[in-house]
Amino acid sequence: MSFKDPLDEASGGIAAGGSLEGGAEQEVGHLPVMADEVVETLAPRPGSLQIDATLGGAGHAERILEASAPDGRLLGLDADGAAIARSARRLARFGDRAVLRQANFSELGEVAPASGFGRVDGLFLDLGLSSYQLADVERGFGFRAGGRLDMRFDTSRGLSAADMLATLAAGELAALFRRYGEEPFAGRIARTIVETRSHSPVETAEQLAALVERAVPTPRGRRTHPATRVFQALRIAVNDELANLETGLATSLVLLRPGGRLVVLSYHSLEDRIVKRFIAAEQRGCVCPPEVPICVCGHQPTLRSLGRSRTPSSGEVAANPRSRSARLRGAERVAA
Ligand SMILES: C[S@@+](CC[C@H](N)C(=O)[O-])C[C@H]1O[C@@H](n2cnc3c(N)ncnc32)[C@H](O)[C@@H]1O
Secondary structure: OOOOOOOOHHHOOOOOOOOOOOOOOOOOOOOOOOHHHHHHHHOOOOOOEEEEOOOOOOHHHHHHHHHOOOOOEEEEEEOOHHHHHHHHHHOHHHHHHEEEEEOOHHHHHHHHHHOOOOOEEEEEEEOOOOHHHHHOOOOOOOOOOOOEOOOOOOOOOOOOHHHHHHHOOHHHHHHHHHHHHOOOOHHHHHHHHHHHHOOOOOOEHHHHHHHHHHHOOOOOOOOOOOOHHHHHHHHHHHOOHHHHHHHHHHHHHHHEEEEEEEEEEEOOHHHHHHHHHHHHHHHOOOOOOOOOOOOOOOOOOOEEEOOOOEOOOHHHHHHOHHHHHOEEEEEEEOOO
8 A cells, every 4th residue: 555654644643844733723834745856857947837736835836936937827726725825825925926726636627727727837746635734633634633533625515534434334434444545454443433333423533543443453563553544545535536636637638738747746556556557558659458450549648757756865754754655756748
């Protein structure tokens, strides 16, 4: 599931910039991951149009705007209204060079043209959640969160994690933990949730973490919390993250002009596999099955990979442990 370490974002111990205990909107900060490599791969030029579809704390967006000075423009998106408000403060000095919208990047096909970004030179995705979201105990992303298990990036729509835990059948919960968390004790955990909720609802992150801890055996020397995979699986399901990623990637082909660049930072293998396969498929010409003697698909390459994936330096991982599972991939749009 993970690249180097088991996924433990939800442990609350790896966010950049400080302690995660405390208030709902504590200014813990979010260090942009592989920022130099992102800017180098995206190569934003003065006058160019760029999209950062996952603004978060706007660390990357700020770097992209600096690199495209004096007149490059950036459309910044985030599904989370709090991220938009925070980014607006951080990017205020760029004036109308930064255009911010609260939207899901699966809606880029409509939002970008409507915002004057119908043909762009760069599109950047930094997947997953920010340290701000992890630190906000009301959002329920971290194990220690005492508030309701919400986990929605956009809190104005969709089912929360608590809703899913309350309504899905044991088989559905087990399938979810297996599919999005590759959780070996998926069935056992799902049954424990269903048993528990028959007498008391499972509504907080703390309750869920404790329940999983009770449900699964503890192997000696485990370095991560036993609920890591369950938390990740729920977050992916609540936000429909993998389907949205597929849609966002497909939309990049429509929005990028020839020579424009797609750059994606992913944090676990489910995401990275989608990005890797997308670039590989779009690089190919004919995609007919091998047994078809003459091409009937007419597929033309639409992307050129910008080389092998990259990972953060050991110095960056030491300074920002949240970066340790990051993997960067880039591709350039080619004229079809
Ligand atoms: C890792 S953070 C981005 C951090 C940012 N690059 C920075 O420098 O601060 C990911 C952000 O993407 C947002 N996000 C995740 N999936 C999204 C989606 N499908 N559409 C829009 N925003 C999304 C999350 O709300 C979160 O704020």
